[in-house]
Amino acid sequence: MRKAHNHHLSVGGYNEPFSDFTFVQAADCQLGMEFSCKGAWGYGKGRGYEDDYKSNATWDNEIRWCTSFVNMVNRLEPKPKFAVICGDILDAWPAHLPEVRTKQYTDFVRIMEGLQVPLVCVCGNHDVGNHPTASTVQRYRTDFGDDWFTFIINRVFFIVVNSQYFEFGQKVPEITSEHERWLDAQLAEAKSGKYVHSVMFQHIPFFIHRPDEPKIYYTFTEGIRERLLRKIADAGVSKVFCGHYHRNGGGWYGDSLEVIVTSAIGLQQGQDRNGFRVVDVTRDGISHKYVTLDNIDVS
Numbered sequence: 127m128r129k130a131h132n133h134h135l136s137v138g139g140y141n142e143p144f145s146d147f148t149f150v151q152a153a154d155c156q157l158g159m160e161f162s163c164k165g166a167w168g169y170g171k172g173r174g175y176e177d178d179y180k181s182n183a184t185w186d187n188e189i190r191w192c193t194s195f196v197n198m199v200n201r202l203e204p205k206p207k208f209a210v211i212c213g214d215i216l217d218a219w220p221a222h223l224p225e226v227r228t229k230q231y232t233d234f235v236r237i238m239e240g241l242q243v244p245l246v247c248v249c250g251n252h253d254v255g256n257h258p259t260a261s262t263v264q265r266y267r268t269d270f271g272d273d274w275f276t277f278i279i280n281r282v283f284f285i286v287v288n289s290q291y292f293e294f295g296q297k298v299p300e301i302t303s304e305h306e307r308w309l310d311a312q313l314a315e316a317k318s319g320k321y322v323h324s325v326m327f328q329h330i331p332f333f334i335h336r337p338d339e340p341k342i343y344y345t346f347t348e349g350i351r352e353r354l355l356r357k358i359a360d361a362g363v364s365k366v367f368c369g370h371y372h373r374n375g376g377g378w379y380g381d382s383l384e385v386i387v388t389s390a391i392g393l394q395q396g397q398d399r400n401g402f403r404v405v406d407v408t409r410d411g412i413s414h415k416y417v418t419l420d421n422i423d424v425s
Contacts, residue, residue, distance in 0.1 A: 128245060129270060137208050137246065138207070140277075148202070148204060148207065149209065150210070151386075156392040157217055158184075183226055188392050188393075192392075196238065196241050207243070207279050208246055209241060209245055210367070213248045213370065214250035215247055215252075216230040220255060220265050248288075257296065259297050260301070263298060274287050274288050280322075281320070283316055283320075284325050284326075285326045313358065326365070329369055329370050331376075332346055344370055366385045368386065370387075371389070372395035388402070401418040403416050
């Protein structure tokens, strides 16, 4: 697992001229989510939930799914330049279940040590809480490195953001403002003409199918959505890869910006099967396909 520092990540290929390559995009390993979702939805709104989670939570199936992901990525040809997981890496809330989260983190790191390509992690709502605090952000940064950063491969510019700050940064206003200023600077860099393509990774998608659809839990309010999409598209970013929905989705903002919503490595909330996305990058464009995991049957 690569950790970003000073908002930069090194994965190789920084000074290389453009040539075709592939990468893998995934989301929502979320070790422990299956246990959370037994019974009523709501992630612990019922009495006794936290005590039950602390005492009884298991994530054997998520371990199986993550192991299958690692094995499949390692078999891909050509070898991907990197794999990125777009948030909700673990399930246990950092502020309420830190001891369980530590165990989930240990298992996640152990499994991903077997990955034979660089691993890039993106922050999700379960990774800092729905409303991040200074302490949950610091814990994430200790475990995973910076929660926003850029990297460059073969003259392709990758921007990683923490989408929690777009709508839910009220408890960390200074961090939220810093994140916004930084993003504006990176979008200016994307517009500079130095790069063949510019791509963003985040957890929460702007929309599921259409930019004018009503807000639901899994997306942003229309005002926030439009403001961000407009400036991202104006900067020439062509793809925004997301997770969070635990189903596949996606659509276009105008003719130039595609939002790709990738279902989970972990528990599904729809009819899709566990999987990840293989992304092919050529000078002419970026294409992608969803690949389902091997050996995911759960008894």
